[in-house]
Amino acid sequence: MRATDTPRRAIMLLACSVVLSACAQLLMKAGMLALHGTGGSLMQLLQAAIQDIAVSGLIGAGLLCYALSMLAWLLALTGYRLSIAYPMLGISYVLVYLGAVFWDRIGEPFTLLRSAGIVLVLIGVVLVNHRDNGMNDSTDSGES
């Protein structure tokens, strides 16, 4: 599938959805890390999360990204077959890994095994997008 087959709008929306969902995961993870060290009951945790601007800001931004990602995803689906769009979510796992490694708030270690995972996902994404897969037109999906 090339840009000529799929509406530009759908491609942009899918890209936004993938990036936003990775941002959502990273922001929520950073928020939970900032919460770390606050012990105690669930109520105490909730209270700390609301009172701490860093925690509530990060988690709030994460939830916002998540909602926007979902909206972009639904709109993108109108222009894509599910069997092409869904595998593209694999890219967001790659972005989450890279973000977790390079964003010092999270700072996860870079490992050879996980980096090999990136290569496999990207090979898969290229194969899924290969030329002979057209876009979704109304005649070949949604009817069963």
Added chain:
Amino acid sequence: MEAGLIEYGLIALVVALTSSGQVLQKLGADRGLKNAHGTAAILRALFRWEIILSGVCLASAVVIWLAVLYRMDVSKAFPFISSGFIVVLLAARFYLREAISWRRWIGVLFIVAGISLLSQS
């Protein structure tokens, strides 16, 4: 943490719920959003039963997933979860009747393998 039948059952449930959620979202997108023009029409299309039900599926999947994570390591659980990519493709092929080339099947296998590696700490 030793994973048993209950854990794998819960994982299967998570995969079933997320895959159903995806199919429902696609149905909702095709039946409602595709022909919705303007903000009001899009908002109305977001409240179709397919989209609402997909939200219920995905939300319950998250809750069950948290229960799984409480009982086993994410690096052990995630490779099974990523098999959802294959389930979604099967649903797209046999329920939504999408044509899927062998190249795309192989591509998804690469993605599942890659995500399994990415989840290893």
